[in-house]
Ligand code: SF4
């Protein structure tokens with residue numbers, strides 16, 4: 223079971239490395255300035271506030287809003303290109319394995335405080351919140367809302383907590399000129415961030431599940447994307463270990479196809495028959511001995527469904 | 537409430553990723569041709585005061 227246990231460590235390593243690569247401009251943190259090099263021509267897959275002093279690339283949502291903020295809106299082909307490329311390859315694997323704000327919430331959820339819950343009450347309705355944010359704030363809001371004569375990036379201005387965390391706080395920490403301009407809007411966004419921090423300790427990734435417009439976009443790509451988790455139904459013994467381990471409580475038939483699945487692989491790590499795996503090639507080879515073992519496991523489980531020691535498989 | 541729980545289970549669509557990737561590459565090339573990446577760059581190298589809650 224050791225190599226499967228290691229999958230979540232590999233995921234953590236990916237998340238940390240990605241965060242360092244996309245937000246590791248140390249000079250910016252020290253000087254309270256932002257990176258202005260050529261890497262900023264490109265967007266990265268995850269949310270990445272480009273006003274963060276550490277940001278080395280552009281954010282697809284920031285770029286989309288900037289395009290919609292133009293006086294004469296044209297189809298934002300460049301940003302759509304990035305979104306289609308990342309979406310078609312990864313789907314919400316981006317959320318599970320790359321996005322720094324996802325990592326931040328993952329770490330908060332590990333804090334041993336409160337009784338943990340996977341979802342908020344009313345999840346079946348609340349999960350549509352991210353589509354509302356995508357349409358209302360990103361697409362419509364950024365096209366029609368003005369401050370003075372200039373259009374505003376409505377999602378970033380009123381909601382985006384990662385911008386407060388990665389952009390505002392480090393910049394304001396060292397830039398005195400900016401400190402003098404703090405007003406009500408900053409405290410509103412700080413309040414949102416603090417609320418999400420506390421909620422993330424109790425609920426798994428509340429921002430990703432209910433508010434993130436990028437999660438909504440990649441959720442649409444999820445079942446089409448190249449990176450998939452495959453479920454070999456024939457080898458499944460319906461023990462529900464995957465559903466219990468899944469941080470967003472998905473059933474095996476929803477794995478990888480649901481817009482809520484972040485392809486984190488926690489279900490893979492606990493599956494006793496190894497009928498879940500990344501990639502196409504079936505891992506459960508139909509060799510005589512293995513099939514016999516699986517049937518034996520299934521029979522034992524039918525006699526005593528609590529037989530599988532969940533701790534052993536985590 | 538039943539409306540929300542009636543969403544049918546979807547299936548994985550193998551092979552769809554490639555046309556979607558092609559669409560992405562074509563869009564990106566059009567974006568480069570229209571110099572939209574320069575627009576992205578121009579915005580990304582200025583501190584967005586609204587984004588950090590000041591503007
Ligand atoms: S849902 Fe949004 S914040 Fe969460 S991991 Fe995905 S892109 Fe990042």
Ligand code: SF4
Pocket residue numbers: 451467468469470471472476477478482483484485486487488489490
């Ligand atoms: S179904 Fe599996 S991969 Fe998807 S979110 Fe749940 S545990 Fe992670």
